[in-house]
Amino acid sequence: MPEIRELIQEGKGKRVYATDDPDLAVVYYKDEAMAFHGLKRGRIIGKGEVNNAICEHLFTLLREHGVENHFVRQLDARQSLVLRCEMMPFAVKVRNRVAGSMHVRTRLPVGMKLDEPVLEFTLKDTDMEQDALVNHTHLYAMKAATPQELEEIRRVSRQINAILSEYMREINIELIDFKVEFGRYKGKILLADEISPDTARFWDSKTHEPLDIDRFRRDLGDVAEAYQEVLHRMMGTGF
Numbered sequence: 001m002p003e004i005r006e007l008i009q010e011g012k013g014k015r016v017y018a019t020d021d022p023d024l025a026v027v028y029y030k031d032e033a034m035a036f037h038g039l040k041r042g043r044i045i046g047k048g049e050v051n052n053a054i055c056e057h058l059f060t061l062l063r064e065h066g067v068e069n070h071f072v073r074q075l076d077a078r079q080s081l082v083l084r085c086e087m088m089p090f091a092v093k094v095r096n097r098v099a100g101s102m103h104v105r106t107r108l109p110v111g112m113k114l115d116e117p118v119l120e121f122t123l124k125d126t127d128m129e130q131d132a133l134v135n136h137t138h139l140y141a142m143k144a145a146t147p148q149e150l151e152e153i154r155r156v157s158r159q160i161n162a163i164l165s166e167y168m169r170e171i172n173i174e175l176i177d178f179k180v181e182f183g184r185y186k187g188k189i190l191l192a193d194e195i196s197p198d199t200a201r202f203w204d205s206k207t208h209e210p211l212d213i214d215r216f217r218r219d220l221g222d223v224a225e226a227y228q229e230v231l232h233r234m235m236g237t238g239f
């Protein structure tokens with residue numbers, strides 16, 4: 001068990017700590033919830049434990065399908081050990097249907113199925129009220145990634161979308177969109193951060209009810225129950 005050291009980063013749903021091993025970090029998943037860039041805050045009881053379990057599940061699934069990622073192992077109900085990456089300063093959003101900021105930006109109707117997945121890059125750690133949407137040339141100008149790295153990130157993001165969409169379909173959940181982050185680790189690009197109802201839109205396949213953070217954002221109620229339901233369906237697959 002590595003010794004936990006200083007806080008490296010605190011996000012809306014988790015804290016990341018250094019350890020006495022420079023190659024490893026510990027992620028602590030919080031119950032706190034945040035939306036609209038911090039304008040709305042609250043607490044979803046049990047969310048930290050559920051997200052820790054969902055991340056273990058999805059990172060393991062992705063690794064089995066060839067997507068290298070930072071996950072090492074769960075330490076306890078709320079904490080996991082991960083490889084300590086040098087995080088890229090941008091996130092990737094992948095969308096299969098129109099929702100959220102894509103609706104605001106394009107005015108396409110919420111729920112419209114996209115003929116092919118839409119990929120977006122947004123900058124992290126800005127103090128803007130909206131996620132700053134950028135294209136590949138901005139990222140080159142910022143020296144945030146090389147063309148080869150970005151090509152790899154695009155390829156892996158599409159692969160993650162294909163793997164997760166198919167897996168979620170089996171448990172009657174439609175993957176509407178998600179956000180992922182990548183980091184560099186010993187010369188490789190690794191999927192890092194988290195994939196959970198905090199960072200993805202999961203709709204029940206039949207009813208199209210959201211089973212994710214949108215329940216909190218939009219005051220739809222039963223937020224903790226929706227997170228539990230996602231985990232319950234994943235566990236039911238026996239994977």
Ligand code: C5P
Nearest residue numbers: 099100101102177178179198199200201
């Ligand atoms: O808000 P938007 O439609 O751009 O979000 C797309 C996806 O990215 C959603 O699944 C949302 O939960 C996720 N997201 C995130 N962190 C942000 C912004 C969006 O995980 N800061």
